Amino acid sequence: MRLTMEQVIRYQTEGYLIVPDVFSEADLQPVIDELSAEIDARARKAYAEGKITELHEHEPFEKRFTLLCEQSREIGRGFDINGYLGEAMFRFMSGKGLLDLVECLLGTEITCNPIQHVRAKHPAKSAGEGNDYFQNVPWHQDCAVTSPDSDASEIITFWLPLVDATAETGCMEVMPYVFKQGYLNHRSEGGTTIVPELLPNVKQVLAECRKGGLVIMNKYTPHRGISNRSDIIRWSxxxxxxxxxxxxxxxxxxxxxxxxxxxxxxxxTDVTEWRRMWREVKEEKGKSLHRV
Ligand SMILES: O=C(O)CCC(=O)C(=O)O
Ligand SMILES: [Fe+2]
Incomplete structure (x- = not known):
């Protein structure tokens, strides 16, 4: 699939674009299976260590992780793309379907940026205390989590849900057109967020996106994640x-x-090399990766 000229122009004008029906179930299933296997391994380890009493092994992907995290928040710690370094995720990131769309905006010489996440936004009613940054991401521009030496780089965000992302399950909300204002100052409060006085007073748009669809965003487009009022996990x-x-x-x-x-x-194309590169990364203790 390619973006139409109309879609490219809309992206360039509004700073975001929702593209439906990019991925089939078969495209997403290997990633979902791999995430499910990782969750299962974490559950069994926690069970063996006596940290949880219920494995909930027959619960679906949309629910199991919440039921486990409710018993032990530790199960969710470090649960991210660079935390488990799965091969299916690696293949997905360089998959043809996705890259054909990336190419429409960036050309043929494409590099995968290391800022990449898998997010389990638990139902608000289950998440309880200690909602972390992933749960309700406040208004921000993605540029704020990059170092200033990349200001001239066009870094484009491609966001896709693994369940239907709706107003109820907690999709994103975006501010169209605002990217033209460039970087807005952020502060670090409940997550990296735009200084409230600088938040543009514009009409905000819900970026609802069904499973299989894709939301594309400019790095200066303000966006946030809204609360998950449903009883399933908003995986993305x-x-x-x-x-x-x-x-x-x-x-x-x-x-x-x-x-x-x-x-x-x-x-x-070598997943072993990708894993090696991540494992080699030694975070400088306490060094913030964000601008604030
Ligand atoms: O998934 C969300 O709710 C927010 C995600 C986000 O801010 C991003 O992907 O840049
Ligand atoms: Fe973001």
């Missing part, structure tokens, strides 16, 4: 891509080329 994946050679905004984390017409041999 957010990935970012930039032109190969441009600063990633996270120079200490592994970026890797996923598509190149000029030098196809440079594309990283």
């Amino acid at each position: 994946i957010d990935l970012r891509y930039h032109k190969t050679g441009a600063p990633s905004g996270r120079s200490h984390h592994p970026s890797f080329p996923v598509r190149s017409a000029l030098d196809p041999g440079s594309e990283l």
Whole structure:
């Protein structure tokens, strides 16, 4: 699938675009199966250690993780793409379906940016105390979580839900057109967020997106995640891509080329190498990755 000229222009004008029906069930299932296996492994470990009493092994992907995290928040700790480094996720990030769309906006020389997450937004009623940053992400621009040396880099966010993301399950909300104002100052309060006095007074739009769809965002587009009022987990994946050679905004984390017409041999296809790069990353203790 390619973006139509109309879609490209809409993205360039409004700073975001929702594209329905990009991925089939078969495209997403390997990722879901891998996440389910990771959850199962964490559950069994916690069970063996006596930290939980119920495995909930017959509960579906949309519910099980919440029931486990309710018993032990530790089960959710470090649950992210670079936490479990799964092969299905790695293949998905360099999958043809996704990259064909990325190419429409960035051209043929594409690098996968290391700012990438899988998010389990638990039902608000279950999440209880200690809602973390992933739960209700406050108004921000993605640019705020990159280092300033990447200001000139076009880093585009590709966000996709693994369940229907609606007003009820807690989709994102975006501010159209505002990206043209560039970087708005952020502060660190309940997560990295735009200084409230600077929040543009514009009509906010719900970015509802069914499973299989994709939300594309400019790095200056203000957006937030709204509360999950449903009884299922709002699972999503957010990935970012930039032109190969441009600063990633996270120079200490592994970026890797996923598509190149000029030098196809440079594309990283070896999952072992990807894992090695992440494991080698030594975070400087206490060093913030965000601008504030
Ligand atoms: O998933 C959400 O609720 C927010 C995600 C987000 O801010 C992002 O993907 O950049
Ligand atoms: Fe974001």
